[in-house]
Amino acid sequence: MGRLNFKIPGNIIFGILLVLSVDIARAQQGLCPPNMDFEYADFSNWTCNTGVVSLVNGTNVITWTGANEVPGQHTIIPSLNAGNDQYGRFPRICPNGSGYSVELGNNVGGRGAEKISYTYTIPSTAQGFSLLFHYAIVLQNPLDHIVEEQPRFQAIITDLSSGARIPCASFDFAASFGLPGFQQSTVDGSVIYKDWTPVTVNLNSYVGRTIKIEFITNDCTRGGHFGYAYVDINSNCNGAILGTTLCQGDNSLSLTAPHGFQSYQWYSDTRFTTLLDTFQVLPLNPPPSVGSVYPVIVFPYQGYGCIDTLYATISVATKPVSVAGRDTSLCKYQSVQLGGPPASGLMYSWTPANFVNNPILPDPVAGLRASITPTQFIVKTTDVLTGCFSYDTVLISPIVIDTAIRLIGNASFCDGNTEALLTLRNINAGIQWYNNATTISGATTLSYQPTISGTYWAQLAERGCTDTTARLNINVNPLPQAAFTVNNDTFCITNNSFVFTNRSTVSDNSPITYNWKFSDGSNLQTTHATKAFNSTGTYRTQLIATTSFGCKDSIESAVYVMPIGIPDFSWDTICTNRPVLFSNLSNENGSASAQYRWTFNNGGPGSQLKNPLPVTYTSNGTFNVTLQITTLGCESDPKQITKKIKVSSPLAGIRYKDITVPISESRVIKVRDTVGSIYNWKPHIQLSNYNSPVTEFFANGNDVRYLIDITDKNTCVTTDTFLVQILKKPGYYLPSAFTPNGDGLNDVITPYIVGMKSLKGFSIFNRWGNRVFYTAKYGESWDGKYGGTVQPVGVFAWILEYYTTDEKLITAKGTITIIR
Missing domain, CATH: 2.60.40.10 (Immunoglobulins)
Incomplete structure (x- = not known):
């Protein structure tokens, strides 16, 4: 049966692991019964049981329900890679050199119980029979359980002839603090453990009787706590000590007592004459004579067995023959069988052990695995009964293929x-x-x-x-596929917001990082991007998609930021019923095209011309004129400007008092200068200046009716009328009325005499006969005042006296009216 390996799950475990190590030569005299030491690597000759533990009337009672080996409850553990106990950190394999271990129970609770037992009749011909077993225990120790409820371990050796338990060989450990030899686990404070402890049992007095060896583990009776133990039975059952045989060619000898006792006493002979040593090993050099006997008394730790005496009888023997096989070469991972056929009573040990399938077989299968260097295998062959051994080697060379x-x-x-x-x-x-x-x-x-x-x-x-x-x-x-869309490829400078939506993909869906690069020098590291530009122009937008593996793809597109126009205009002064020209002064800022819309209000229908045709306003007042400009790309953001214009009306024209100028004379005439600043006398005859409010009239023709166009700052034209008569026959001339109101028109009255010699005098009288003006100087005028006082509106009498060319005095009378 192959070795059993069972991985134990769970958090609460109950059980005891029993590990037993043995030698291989089983049929020779002095060796233990077959597989009592578990060296068959199975449970041959052992009886396995499972059961349930209960608390019955305050007593721990196990009911055995199964009589078969149960993996996980009865487990063989090989020494190779056995490791350490998880709670106590001591070796899971017995330190006596055994090849195999047994795990009895497990670390899973549930009120389980496990047992292994071995029944054997000690031959009546046996000269001596003793057992040496080792155990180690791990128990979970609940504080709220009574003793009979606790996990426990029992080791029992019974004389079936009498039914009595053999003293010093039976133990019953129930978990509790204060158990002798137990320690608290540093891994789990609820666990106590006991390291490997040997027990020797002298059965010489039981020769010819049948004995039964039992190892029992159980969980706590409540089902929630665990325990386990390690046990090992030595392969030699005759009390013999290792190293008693002097092998051929050896010149020294070392006797080794069993491991694990508290103390040892070696003596020189069976009469215990001389105490030689108190250690486990007794070196003898030179070796003693054949037949010499050296007894050793082994003292166990208190409470863990009985004092026993073992005897070492010196014998001589030849060394066994070791066969390793022939040197050979192997391909990588191939195997070859080493050694030779097995021989009874011999034990084998191969090194390196990790390159053979079983290092204790006489003919293991070896392989070099991936090794590229030749390996020497050494077999040590030991006679189990005598302890004599020899070596042989074999060289296995790998056929190395350069696979670099x-x-x-x-x-x-x-x-x-x-x-x-x-x-x-x-x-x-x-x-x-x-x-x-x-x-x-x-x-x-x-x-x-x-x-x-x-x-x-x-x-x-x-x-x-x-x-x-x-x-x-x-x-x-895979490369990513960079892609994006934009909400609009053209925006106006005043309100541009490009929204770039990332459409990039990659076939393996690996993470992608993004870098948006804009030709204005800026960039963004976002999945999507929103970008506004500060100036007009064409901008290149590049999206670089990079996967987490550094794979890149990019895509580029252009967007356009269009300029916006700044509207402005000017105009000439405006007068009603006169065409006015509006001049477009707008700045299109380099736009490819611009559209205009004029609104003139009272000036007539609007215009979509950049420079509109002349506009005529028919009424005066203040009006809003609006110019709107819409440049290409800025259709959603037209700009406009509104200006207030003043439309003026011309003043009403007046007719000045007609004047009479004697023929061949001249007269300075004046029109009003409060209307405008530009004058145009029509017709252009008999005047010294046609573009001034004051001019000189030359009476060298006919009467002239002048139209004086006076243009003001608003280009309004007021047309006044002025009639100048020429006095062509002798006599005098006086107007019938005048307007001395200080407006510069007809403010004085002056008598004119034509063809006469001289003026004698000119007098004016008010209605009461008072003379209010007199002059004898020709050309002097009356301003309508008397003594500096303005005379009232009314009719005044005048008397004009003048001389003719023949010195005749002429007196003329008449009236003149003051009008204000």
Whole structure:
């Protein structure tokens, strides 16, 4: 039966692990009964039981329900890689050199109980019979349980002839603090443990009787706590001590008493004459004579067995023959059988043990695995009864194929880049490249360049062997597909907000980072982007998508920021019923095109011309004129300007008092200067200046009716009328009325005489006969005042006296009216 391995789950475990180590030669005299030491690596000759533990009337009672080996409750543990106990940290294999262990129970609770037992009749011919067993215990120790409820371990040896338990050989440990030899676990404070402890049982007085050996474990009766133990029975049952045989060729001897006792006493002979030593090992050099007897008294720790005396009788024996086999060569991972057929009573030990399937077989199967250096295997063959041993060696040499593989470049790269080259250096081997488990067709050369992801390796064949290179993971990462959309490719400078929506993808859905680069020098590291530009122009927008593997793709597009126009205009002064020209002064800021809309209000219909046709206002007042400009790309943000214009009306024209100018004379005439600043006398005759409010009239023609166009600052034209008569026959001239109101028109009255010699006098009288004005000077005028006082409106009498050319005095009378 092969060795049993059972992995025990759970948090609460109850059980006792029993480990038993033994020698192999079982049929020779002095050895224990077959497989009592578990060296068959199974439970042959042992009886396995399982049961349930209960508390009955205050007593711990086990009801046995099963009579078969149960994996996980009865477990053989080999010495190789046995490890340490998880709670006590001591070895799980007995330190007496055993090859196998038994785990009895487990660390899972549930009121379980386990037992193994061995029944044996000691031959009546046996000269002596003694047992040496070892145990180690681990118990969980609940504080609220009475003793009969606790997990426990029992070791019992019974004389079946009498039914009595053999003293010093039976133990019953129930978990509790204060148990002698127990310690508290540093891993779990609820656990106590006892390290390996030996017990020797002298059964010489039971020769010819049948004995039963039992080891029992159980959980607590409530089902929630565990315990386990380790037990080992030595292979030698005759009380003999190791090293009693003087092997051929040896010149010294060392006697070794059983391990684990508190103290030892070696004596020189069976009469206990001289105490030789108090240690486990007694060295003898030179070796004693054959037949010499050296007794040793072994003293166990108190309460753990009885004092016993063992005898070492010196004998001589030849060394066994060791057979390791023939030297050979192996392919990697191949195996070969070493050694030879087994011989009774011999024990084998191979090194290195990790390169053979079982280091204690006479003919194990060996392999070098991946080793590339020759390995020497050594077999030690030991006679179990005498302890004599010999060595033999065999050299196993690997057939080494150079499987070195080299990656040139990168193991992870982006699709489309050939950055990885796999190369070999073995020019003597046949080559086949693989991707995972798939043969790559045609890939049989020293190099291969992967183009897709996979695990790449090569198989090499040389000298009848095949081997493989290391496996290299190559990741060919997909390129992302950069893509984006924009809400509008054209915006106005005054309100531009480009929203870029990322549409990038990658086939393996790996994370992608983004970098938006704008031609104004700015950038953003966001999935989506919103961007406004500060000036007009064409802007390139580039999106760079980069996967977590560094693979990149980019896309670029243009957007346009359009200039906005600044409206402005000017105009001439405006007068009703006169066309006015509006001049467009707008700044289009380089726009490709612009549209205009004029609104003139009372000036007539609007216009969409950049420079509108002249506009005529028919009424005066203040009006709003609006110019709106819409440049290309800024249709949603037209700009306009409104200005207030003043439309004036011309003043009413007046007719000035007619004047009479004697023929061939001149007269300065004046029109009002409060209307405007631009004058135009029409017709252009008989005047000294036609563009002034004051001019000189020359009476050298006919009467003239002048139209005086007076243009004000608003281009309004007021047309006044002035009639100038020419007095062509002799006599006098006086107007019938005048307006002395200080407006510069007809403010005085002056008598004119034509063809006469001289003026004698000119008098004016008011209605009461008072003379209010007199002059004898020709050309002097009356201003309508008397003594500085303004005369009232009314009719005044006048008397004009003048001389004719023949010195005749002429007197003329009349009236003149003051009008204000």
